[in-house]
Amino acid sequence: MFQLEKVIFKNIINIDRMEISPHKTTCLIGESGAGKSTLLKLLNKMNIPDEGKVYYNETPLQEIDSVKLRREVVMISQTPLLFGDTVEDNLQKGLMFSEKPLASRDELMKTLEIVRLDKPLDGFAERLSGGERQRLSLGRVLLMKPPVYLLDEPTSALDEETEIEVMKSFIETAKGHGGTIIMVTHSTNIAEQYGEEIITISK
Structure with missing residues (x-):
């Protein structure tokens, strides 16, 4: 899925070689400031290495169109973005960005159940708490x-x-679609329960 070879990014990341397997849940753990988020951003060209190469399905990232890549390698930041006014607007926005058909009401409601977000589709997203916004992004x-x-x-x-409830449901659903999950987590429980591979990043 991903290979990194001789990758250096600023004074944060220095990786001789790393592989991330497809169709698995890989957890990135380590102390604050070690470069976990920086590494994650290298995988969809939000960061470009100063040296070395990152490969996606054996193709160097610099040879892949950034928009095309980010439609396949989709990232959620720690502080989720809101789009539009309502819960439904936010759920549909990813499909719009990726030029896919919009979801039906039943699909939207089922998705809210999966991420344990008990909110009406016409509710205002800006009124959601931080945790609710994270679940909406998921x-x-x-x-x-x-x-x-x-x-x-x-x-x-x-x-x-x-x-634990949300991630269990999310991971089961994503992997049911054949997805690969690469996750920075502060939670030892999440990493131990759901991390099929665990990568520790050290300063």
Whole structure:
């Protein structure tokens, strides 16, 4: 899926060689400031290495159109973005960006159930809490069904019990679509329960 060879980015990342397997959940763990988020952004060209190469399905990233890549390798940041006014607007926006058919009402409601977000579709997204916005973002990318999900601390605003519930449901659904999940997480529980591969990043 991904290979990194002799990758250096500023004074943050120095990787001799790394491989990330397809169709698995890979957790990136390590102390704050070690470069986990920086590494995640190297995988969809939000960061460009100063040296070395990153490959996606054996093709160097510099040979892949950035828009095309980011429709396949979809990222959620730790602080989720809101699009439009309502919950429905936000759920549909990823499909619009990726030029896919919009979801039906039933699909939208099912997605809200998966991410444990009990809010009406016509509710105002700006009124959601931080944890609710994170779950809304997870729902948005689930509807897109991309080959790769890049998740940067996707449940950091949730309590531990809710975090485990949401990630269990999310991972089962994403992998049911054949997805690969690469996730930065602060949660040892999440990494131990759902990380089929765990990569530790050290300063």
